[in-house]
Amino acid sequence: xxxxxxxxxxxxxxxxxxxxxxxxxxxxxxxxxxxxxxxxxxxxxxxxxxxxxxxxxxxxxxxxxxxxxxxxxxxxxxxxxxxxxxxxxxxxxxxxxxxxxxxxxxxxxxxxxxxxxxxxxxxxxxxxxxxxxxxxxxxxxxxxxxxxxxxxxxxxxxxxxxxxxxxxxxxxxxxxxxxxxxxxxx
Amino acid sequence: xxxxxxxxxxxxxxxxxxxxxxxxxxxxxxxxxxxxxxxxxxxxxxxxxxxxxxxxxxxxxxxxxxxxxxxxxxxxxxxxxxxxxxxxxxxxxxxxxxxxxxxxxxxxxxxxxxxxxxxxxxxxxxxxxxxxxxxxxxxxxxxxxxxxxxxxxxxxxxxxxxxxxxxxxxxxxxxxxxxxxxxxxx
DNA sequence: ACCACTATTATTAGAGG
DNA sequence: GCCTCTAATAATAGTGG
Numbered sequence: 001x002x003x004x005x006x007x008x009x010x011x012x013x014x015x016x017x018x019x020x021x022x023x024x025x026x027x028x029x030x031x032x033x034x035x036x037x038x039x040x041x042x043x044x045x046x047x048x049x050x051x052x053x054x055x056x057x058x059x060x061x062x063x064x065x066x067x068x069x070x071x072x073x074x075x076x077x078x079x080x081x082x083x084x085x086x087x088x089x090x091x092x093x094x095x096x097x098x099x100x101x102x103x104x105x106x107x108x109x110x111x112x113x114x115x116x117x118x119x120x121x122x123x124x125x126x127x128x129x130x131x132x133x134x135x136x137x138x139x140x141x142x143x144x145x146x147x148x149x150x151x152x153x154x155x156x157x158x159x160x161x162x163x164x165x166x167x168x169x170x171x172x173x174x175x176x177x178x179x180x181x182x183x184x185x186x
Numbered sequence: 187x188x189x190x191x192x193x194x195x196x197x198x199x200x201x202x203x204x205x206x207x208x209x210x211x212x213x214x215x216x217x218x219x220x221x222x223x224x225x226x227x228x229x230x231x232x233x234x235x236x237x238x239x240x241x242x243x244x245x246x247x248x249x250x251x252x253x254x255x256x257x258x259x260x261x262x263x264x265x266x267x268x269x270x271x272x273x274x275x276x277x278x279x280x281x282x283x284x285x286x287x288x289x290x291x292x293x294x295x296x297x298x299x300x301x302x303x304x305x306x307x308x309x310x311x312x313x314x315x316x317x318x319x320x321x322x323x324x325x326x327x328x329x330x331x332x333x334x335x336x337x338x339x340x341x342x343x344x345x346x347x348x349x350x351x352x353x354x355x356x357x358x359x360x361x362x363x364x365x366x367x368x369x370x371x372x
Numbered sequence: 373a374c375c376a377c378t379a380t381t382a383t384t385a386g387a388g389g
Numbered sequence: 390g391c392c393t394c395t396a397a398t399a400a401t402a403g404t405g406g
Binding site for chain 1: 197199200201208210212215216217218219222223225226228229231232233234235236238239240241245247256257259260274288
């Protein structure tokens with residue numbers, strides 16, 4: 001029962017080398033970050049989304065009111081501004097489109113697919129990919145989406161363990177903090 | 187020059203009512219949040235993306251190494267997990283969807299864009315990028331096709347990279363804080 | 373892995389410029 | 390709006406269970 005603690009050391013802002021310390025520090029500081037975000041949301045009425053990847057690639061997220069809505073709003077607005085600003089005073093639209101970076105277009109496509117899925121979900125109240133492929137009606141659009149899903153499913157099969165428990169698990173009412181158990185930062 | 191300060195008051199974790207206080211508190215705490223995130227990134231080698239919306243709807247973001255890459259990774263993984271969970275008990279989609287033709291893909295993307303345009307018009311009205319897209323469907327389509335191929339390759343590469351350690355990338359800059367000017371929370 | 377403790381540092385509310 | 394200052398609170402590194 002020796003209560004001799006040496007107290008907090010001044011942080012040196014270097015990457016921690018010891019793996020056990022890294023793990024515990026990551027856990028503590030991630031919780032602190034989410035707590036700060038929660039305080040910012042409740043005190044100031046802000047909307048916040050945080051995504052943190054541990055060095056091992058494990059994902060943790062915080063969202064108020066939820067991660068997806070905040071991120072969707074951000075991505076949509078960013079893309080709109082991006083496209084709108086780039087086309088301001090630039091009559092030669094082909095050049096813009098040909099010069100735009102692949103990454104931006106990738107994000108654009110991801111956004112298109114995500115938004116369309118959200119819209120269809122909102123309209124139809126059901127994900128079409130729960131149904132057998134043979135019954136799909138909008139064959140062309142469906143085939144595109146199914147192909148993308150197949151792409152993603154292959155990613156699931158390859159990324160083995162870090163998937164299902166990571167995200168989209170449970171939402172807590174107050175803060176919508178959702179996190180998985182911290183299996184390690186390694 | 188009266189230096190009588192009354193010190194910090196215990197926070198009451200309620201929504202601040204005074205608008206000027208709300209503004210300054212939002213600013214201070216947002217900076218504090220980003221600083222904490224930066225520390226987490228440098229100390230633990232984490233990847234982080236934060237999006238904060240002020241009550242006025244103004245967006246602030248922090249990202250390490252950048253917002254987009256972290257969010258892209260999150261959204262891709264989230265989508266595949268979502269699909270993975272939803273497809274539990276559903277036999278895997280056949281492989282031929284991987285080998286879908288480029289020409290078909292062109293039509294699919296075209297329909298995707300058009301349908302999304304329609305949906306967004308229906309839901310929210312006109313958007314800035316509606317008009318240019320109508321003027322240049324061919325170029326848009328061509329670029330989207332290229333980006334789809336890139337996306338496919340990129341996702342495969344990313345998946346293979348996930349299995350190995352993702353700590354290869356160097357975390358150089360302190361913050362890579364990208365934010366807009368704080369015009370007010372109101 | 374998580375929890376408790378605590379000395380010490382870090383953050384910040386409130387005020388003034 | 391932003392910066393400084395400072396007292397007071399909050400977060401946390403290190404330790405033990």
